[in-house]
Amino acid sequence: xxxxxxxxxxxxxxxxxxxxxxxxxxxxxxxxxxxxxxxxxxxxxxxxxxxxxxxxxxxxxxxxxxxxxxxxxxxxxxxxxxxxxxxxxxxxxxxxxxxxxxxxxxxxxxxxxxxxxxxxxxxxxxxxxxxxxxxxxxxxxxxxxxxxxxxxxxxxxxxxxxxxxxxxxxxxxxxxxxxxxxxxxxxxxxxxxxxxxxxxxxxxxxxxxxxxxxxxxxxxxxxxxxxxxxxxxxxxxxxxxxxxxxxxxxxxxxxxxxxxxxxxxxxxxxxxxxxxxxxxxxxxxxxxxxxxxxxxxxxxxxxxxxxxxxxxxxxxxxxxxxxxxxxxxxxxxxxxxxxxxxxxxxxxxxxxxxxxxxxxxxxxxxxxxxxxxxxxxxxxxxxxxxxxxxxxxxxxxxxxxxxxxxxxxxxxxxxxxxxxxxxxxxxxxxxxxxxxxxxxxxxxxxxxxxxxxxxxxxxxxxxxxxxxxxxxxxxxxxxxxxxxxxxxxxxxxxxxxxxxxxxxxxxxxxxxxxxxxxxxxxxxxxxxxxxxxxxxxxxxxxxxxxxxxxxxxxxxxxxxxxxxxxxxxxxxxxxxxxxxxxxxxx
Amino acid sequence: xxxxxxxxxxxxxxxxxxxxxxxxxxxxxxxxxxxxxxxxxxxxxxxxxxxxxxxxxxxxxxxxxxxxxxxxxxxxxxxxxxxxxxxxxxxxxxxxxxxxxxxxxxxxxxxxxxxxxxxxxxxxx
Numbered sequence: 147x148x149x150x151x152x153x154x155x156x157x158x159x160x161x162x163x164x165x166x167x168x169x170x171x172x173x174x175x176x177x178x179x180x181x182x183x184x185x186x187x188x189x190x191x192x193x194x195x196x197x198x199x200x201x202x203x204x205x206x207x208x209x210x211x212x213x214x215x216x217x218x219x220x221x222x223x224x225x226x227x228x229x230x231x232x233x234x235x236x237x238x239x240x241x242x243x244x245x246x247x248x249x250x251x252x253x254x255x256x257x258x259x260x261x262x263x264x265x266x267x268x269x270x271x272x273x274x275x276x277x278x279x280x281x282x283x284x285x286x287x288x289x290x291x292x293x294x295x296x297x298x299x300x301x302x303x304x305x306x307x308x309x310x311x312x313x314x315x316x317x318x319x320x321x322x323x324x325x326x327x328x329x330x331x332x333x334x335x336x337x338x339x340x341x342x343x344x345x346x347x348x349x350x351x352x353x354x355x356x357x358x359x360x361x362x363x364x365x366x367x368x369x370x371x372x373x374x375x376x377x378x379x380x381x382x383x384x385x386x387x388x389x390x391x392x393x394x395x396x397x398x399x400x401x402x403x404x405x406x407x408x409x410x411x412x413x414x415x416x417x418x419x420x421x422x423x424x425x426x427x428x429x430x431x432x433x434x435x436x437x438x439x440x441x442x443x444x445x446x447x448x449x450x451x452x453x454x455x456x457x458x459x460x461x462x463x464x465x466x467x468x469x470x471x472x473x474x475x476x477x478x479x480x481x482x483x484x485x486x487x488x489x490x491x492x493x494x495x496x497x498x499x500x501x502x503x504x505x506x507x508x509x510x511x512x513x514x515x516x517x518x519x520x521x522x523x524x525x526x527x528x529x530x531x532x533x534x535x536x537x538x539x540x541x542x543x544x545x546x547x548x549x550x551x552x553x554x555x556x557x558x559x560x561x562x563x564x565x566x567x568x569x570x571x572x573x574x575x576x577x578x579x580x581x582x583x584x585x586x587x588x589x590x591x592x593x594x595x596x597x598x599x600x601x602x603x604x605x606x607x608x609x610x611x612x613x614x615x616x617x618x619x620x621x622x623x624x625x626x627x628x629x630x631x632x633x634x635x636x637x638x639x640x641x642x643x644x645x646x647x648x649x650x651x652x653x654x655x656x657x658x659x660x661x662x663x664x665x666x667x668x669x670x671x672x673x674x675x676x677x678x679x680x681x682x683x684x685x686x687x688x689x690x691x692x693x694x695x696x697x698x699x700x701x702x703x704x705x706x707x708x709x710x711x712x713x714x715x716x717x718x719x720x721x722x723x724x725x726x727x728x729x730x731x732x
Numbered sequence: 733x734x735x736x737x738x739x740x741x742x743x744x745x746x747x748x749x750x751x752x753x754x755x756x757x758x759x760x761x762x763x764x765x766x767x768x769x770x771x772x773x774x775x776x777x778x779x780x781x782x783x784x785x786x787x788x789x790x791x792x793x794x795x796x797x798x799x800x801x802x803x804x805x806x807x808x809x810x811x812x813x814x815x816x817x818x819x820x821x822x823x824x825x826x827x828x829x830x831x832x833x834x835x836x837x838x839x840x841x842x843x844x845x846x847x848x849x850x851x852x853x854x855x856x857x
Contacts, residue, residue: 235805237822237852294852300820347850377851381824384852418816418844479845481835576835580828614829618800621825660825665802668823690852731802731822 234732236297239384240322241672241727243291245686245695247284248720254279254641258507264521266508266598266634270644273507277640280716282700291692292322293727294384296346302353309358315366317346323692335456337446347407354417362415370473371413371425372490372566373405379486379572379582381612381623383690386723387656387674389584389608390689392627394566396588396602398652398682399715400696401451401466402689403602404490404566404588408471409445421480431469431493437557438467438496450492455706460540464499464554468492468564482574491565495590498533498554498561500599503710506637507644508598513552524595531556531595537708544707551708555596562591564602582610582625598634601650605630619662627654635681638710639717640699643680650682650717666732672725681717695721777813777840784810790837791815801829806847808834816844824849 258273259265298317305312318341320326326340338345349366373394382388394404413427431449432442438449439462447453448463449471455461475488501509515521517534537553554560570584590602610625631648643649658672674686678697685696697719703711788810795803803826806819815838821827827849834843 232804235820235822235850237850239852296850296852298850374849377849378824378827380851383824418846421842421844480842482831574828574831576832578832612825612828614825614832618798618829662800662825665798665800665804732804 230301233299233301234297235300237295237384237729237731238320238322239293239295239727239729241291241293241385241670241725243289243386243693243695243723243725244286245289245386245693245721245723245725246286247280247695247697247699247716248722249280249697249699249716249718250285252280252641252716252718253277254716256505257642257644259511264511264523267647268507268645270507280699281714284699289693290323291687291725291727292320292324293692294690295320295322298346304355305352309354309356311353311355312350313353313362313364314350316343316348318343319345321692330453335453336451337453349411349413351413359417361417364411364413364415366411367407367409368411368413368427369405369407370411370427370429370471370490371475372473372488372568373402375425375475375477375486375488376568376570376584378484379570379584379608379610380625381582381610381621382625382656382658382672382674385656385658385670385672385674385727386686386691386695386725387625387654387658387672387676388690389610389625389627391676391684391686392629392652392654393568393584393586393606393608394588395629395684395688396564396566396590396604398601398629398650398678398684398697400685400688400694403450403466403492403564405689406450408449409442422476422478424474424476426474427472429471429473431471433467433469433494435463436494437464437498437561438469438494439463439557441467459499459502459710459712460554460706460708462496462499464496464557466495466497468495482576484572484574485569486571487567487569489565489567491563493563494561495564496557496561497590497602498557499710500560500601500636500638501532501555502552502708504552504599504637505639505642506599506635509552509637524593526595531559533557540708547705547707547709551710553708555599559593559596562593564588564590568606570608578614578616580610580612580614582608582612584608598647599636600634601632601636604632621660621662623656623658625654625656627656628652629682629684631679638715639681639683640714641680641717643717646680649679652676652678652682652684654684654686666730668729668731670725670727670729672723672727674721674723674725676721678718678720683715683717683719686721686723691725695723697721779813784813787813787815787838787841791817791834794833794837795830798829798833801826801833803830806830810841814842814844816846818846820848820850822850822852824851 254277255272256274257270260269260271296317296319298315300315302311302313321340329336347368349364349368351364353362354360380389390402390405394402396403408429410430410432411427415425416423432444433440441448448467450466450468454463456465459465470493473490475486478485512528512531515528517529519529521528532553533556534553566588568584568586572582574580586606588604590600592600607628612623614621629652631651635647635650654676656674658670660668660670662668676684676686678684683697685694687694697716698713701714788808791808795801806817809816827847831845
């Protein structure tokens with residue numbers, strides 16, 4: 147910069163000298179009368195000066211070009227930095243909740259089959275005195291929750307000069323309201339670590355672009371198309387009362403069987419065909435155990451979430467672990483209309499622990515027959531429905547612990563496929579109104595002899611209405627979810643009522659209001675109400691909200707065994723929650 | 733009846749998905765986005781590179797100028813009169829408003845929504 151100034155000054159001086167010397171004024175001409183130089187000398191001097199000016203101009207031009215080049219480099223670097231920074235994304239969300247499990251004062255009594263009855267459908271009789279009531283703080287409680295806060299980075303890179311981009315994303319969920327760590331408590335059992343890179347959709351892949359837009363292929367850990375295809379029908383994501391509490395949630399409780407993030411996924415997303423598109427994904431089971439009783443190789447939790455031994459059971463993946471999974475969706479979108487159908491199947495789902503500690507009288511009947519009974523149940527030996535061999539081996543080694551327990555179901559009958567399908571749509575009116583509807587069918591392919599405990603097979607419905615106020619700052623939404631009755635019930639609830647098989651429907655209502663202060667900062671208020679039938683135990687926080695507010699009380703035991711002495715589940719609970727929170731996105 | 737119905741839906745959907753996979757020829761279809769044909773009701777849509785660029789600029793502008801929509805992770809492209817939105821949003825309200833705004837600006841042009849919604853979901857139990 148200094149050099150330029152100097153050159154400019156010199157050039158100006160030279161130009162001034164040139165002007166002075168070339169000025170044809172009379173005074174100079176007159177004073178030069180005494181020593182009049184020849185015209186040739188003057189012209190020679192002028193040529194020299196002109197040459198110097200030309201040299202200075204050239205140097206000035208060269209310096210200006212160098213500066214311009216430097217500016218270009220700085221600009222390119224700035225663009226790259228900008229592009230890099232734009233790859234970061236995330237959501238920070240914390241809410242204060244006032245919730246209740248709605249189980250205060252509940253009572254429970256034990257039931258058994260009436261004398262001489264051998265049918266799973268009863269009739270039943272009360273077989274003992276009143277059991278203990280809900281333990282712990284199960285009424286209104288004030289809590290703070292992180293609600294699916296997450297950060298991530300995604301980017302793409304054109305491979306050489308091809309029409310293929312290398313794409314990638316790393317993400318994680320972060321805990322805003324508590325320290326990160328393993329989640330091995332009596333109410334939440336998982337080996338995943340909040341805040342660790344990879345606890346979020348994380349993948350690499352390839353994507354066609356330009357005229358070779360063949361779609362997107364991804365490899366990694368991610369949600370499946372069955373879930374992602376209908377995320378846009380769920381306005382309450384991360385909040386109390388979001389639709390995951392029922393939709394895709396086959397058994398109630400906190401885990402979303404058909405909405406879980408999976409490991410070892412190969413996913414393909416098609417391009418748009420005049421409004422039509424589809425996604426397919428396959429999750430490699432990588433499970434060395436034929437009954438899916440171990441964690442998948444390379445995974446820290448059992449397939450579908452939860453670590454081995456969740457719910458105070460034995461250290462197996464027998465509470466819903468599965469092997470391979472396939473998921474796909476078919477979508478159509480044009481104008482404000484969005485139609486979607488999706489299907490997902492999990493193979494070899496192990497739910498044999500559903501029998502342990504069950505309060506189902508028919509299970510008690512099977513247990514009472516013992517391992518050597520020759521009584522037939524639905525054409526097979528009743529004794530074969532329970533896993534007596536493992537239980538007896540454990541009992542032999544740990545008689546004190548196993549004494550209070552009971553065997554699992556036999557994996558030969560209780561390790562089967564589960565699938566789900568759903569279809570629905572959305573219509574988005576231009577004036578701000580959006581309507582959503584979703585129908586779902588969940589299925590567990592059990593043999594007839596085990597259907598009495600099939601709580602995984604039911605239908606579900608979701609309806610939501612949203613309105614975006616014209617200013618864009620405010621939004622309001624209301625939703626209603628319904629869980630249909632299941633085929634059977636393992637009777638895990640402390641207050642299980644066997645005569646009420648099918649009496650396990652649930653209805654949830656949610657209302658939320660959002661106000662945005664700018665493009666990124668939002669405050670919201672939310673209220674959710676889950677009304678469970680006598681044997682149902684759906685909560686209001688599953689699938690997104692940090693604190694679940696489920697139907698478990700605070701009962702706990704000091705050992706892991708066959709007794710299922712963990713938190714006690716209460717059917718017919720009535721969770722209600724009010725929540726206010728702040729949300730920042732970048 | 734219930735069992736028969738549920739048994740039927742799954743295979744039917746699987747067949748539909750399979751048919752979509754088999755019938756899909758992505759490159760060919762992707763290379764030929766629907767062009768406006770003279771005489772069709774959408775003939776007023778001008779399909780030129782200049783018109784595409786103008787529409788892209790208008791959509792970008794309306795998204796950037798909106799006080800409450802975060803479009804910082806969104807790219808807009810218009811090809812042969814079809815407006816394509818790509819990228820990610822973390823807020824369903826943003827997605828819906830974005831699509832409304834784009835549709836308002838794009839007029840009769842088709843909007844292709846390739847935006848990934850990243851919801852605040854965490855399935856950990």
